[in-house]
Amino acid sequence: MTRLNWGMIGGGEGSQIGPAHRLGAQADGNFVLAAGALDHDADKGRDYAQRLGVAADRAYGDWREMLAGESARADRVDLVTVATPNSTHFEITKAFLEAGFNVLCEKPMTMTVEEGEEIVKIAAKTGKTCAVNYCYSAYPMVREMREMVRTGQVGKVRLVVTNFSHGHHGDATDAENPRVRWRYDPAMAGVSGQFADCGIHAMHMASFISGSQVRELSADFASTISSRELEDDAMVNFRLESGTVGRLWTSSVAIGRQHGFDIQVFGETGGMRWRSEEPNQVYYTPVGGRTQIMEKGEGGLSDEAGRMSRVSIAHPEGFPLAVANIYVDLAASIRGELRDGLPTAEDGLRSMAAVHQAVLSAKDKGAWVDARPPMYR
Ligand code: NAI
DSSP, rough: OOOOEEEEEEEOTTTSSSHHHHHHHHHHTTTTEEEEEEOHHHHHHHHHHHHHOOGGGBEEEEEEEHHHHHHHHTOSSSSEEEEEGGGGGGHHHOOOOOOOOOOEOHHHHHHHHHHHHHHHHHHHTTTEEEEEGGGGGGGGHHHHHHHHHTTTTTTTTEEEEEEOOOTTTGGGGGSSSSHHHHHGOOHHSOSSSIIEEEEHHHHHHHHHHHOEEEEEEEEEOOOSSTTOOOEEEEOOOEEETTEEEEEEEEOOOOTTSSSOOEEEEEEEEEEEEEEETTEEEEEEEETSHHHOEEEEOTTTOOOHHHHOOSSOOTTTOHHHHHHHHHHHHHHHHHTTOOTTTBHHHHHHHHHHHHHHHHHHHHTTTTTTEOOGGGOOO
């Protein structure tokens, strides 16, 4: 099968998420890095792209130059990844979708609900694939949990409890460091800090595994470091359309927690637990039975868990290969196959609605609010 041409915006040298995209996109031979506008500094971006093997005439100084350059080519990129800071996602994603490109956008997809609805509508109108990088949903054992729910192995899901809490912004003496400070400044980060940064991964995963969307929520936000305008800690209670009860804690001041993402699903006949720091295992307990450790790569797992795994049993299969699974399904989608599980613009929009409604709820002492975007009510 011929390789697809891939372009990247953001993710320059030294960025946090750029390497995971480059490893992920190119892991399975589906994509070749053909173009890029990788850095906010045009010269650095051009230079780095060429060092990564991009031809000089496709190593662009900024995304508008890339849009013009690629639109004019017969071999234009088949997919554009947007891995820039949050406030730029909407305009870049919109421009490329409207020009007929497929897009993978980093989370959060937009800054407002209205922008999210616009992206969903443009993607539907153009028929192009627009995905959002909720990459934790593409770990093999997360897919196994989803299949276990689907096949009734834990019964009806009563309760989902999830945490995405780390301690990397817990040092008050480092709070004014510009790399940290912007995340809690509304002018740069929007209406929410930690919930929009990490909490939305946890909320997406609760819906993803349970197979039901978030309907309403009640939020308590706190800025535990008082100079911060936006929250660095949040507790969000929610209900899924199915009636499942959801509990979510997200924090950036939980010193001692490292990545700190975990999820527990409690059904009528069993419970399950997964942690991002131990991603090859699911702890499963049938009601009245013993706890079992299910291991990626062992016999008896679902086809979906098998499809998401390339490395044999007991070897770590980490974050970049979860991102690679998103790219596998993107390649399939671009080639015309529907792939169930690929996070889409609809997921990005639902997250944005949940963020904005959580902000309203937190301001109203945790009042319960409708978490759905207006177009899905
Ligand atoms: P970063 O600050 O480490 O890197 C951002 C990169 O984008 C830099 O190379 C910068 O030069 C470049 N850039 C900035 N503005 C640009 C522009 N207008 N055009 C081209 N390049 C530009 O940021 P980080 O942590 O890599 O985050 C980027 C995005 O990825 C954010 O939206 C973040 O929320 C998301 N992210 C997602 C994760 C996930 O698990 N899905 C994990 C980490 C980040």
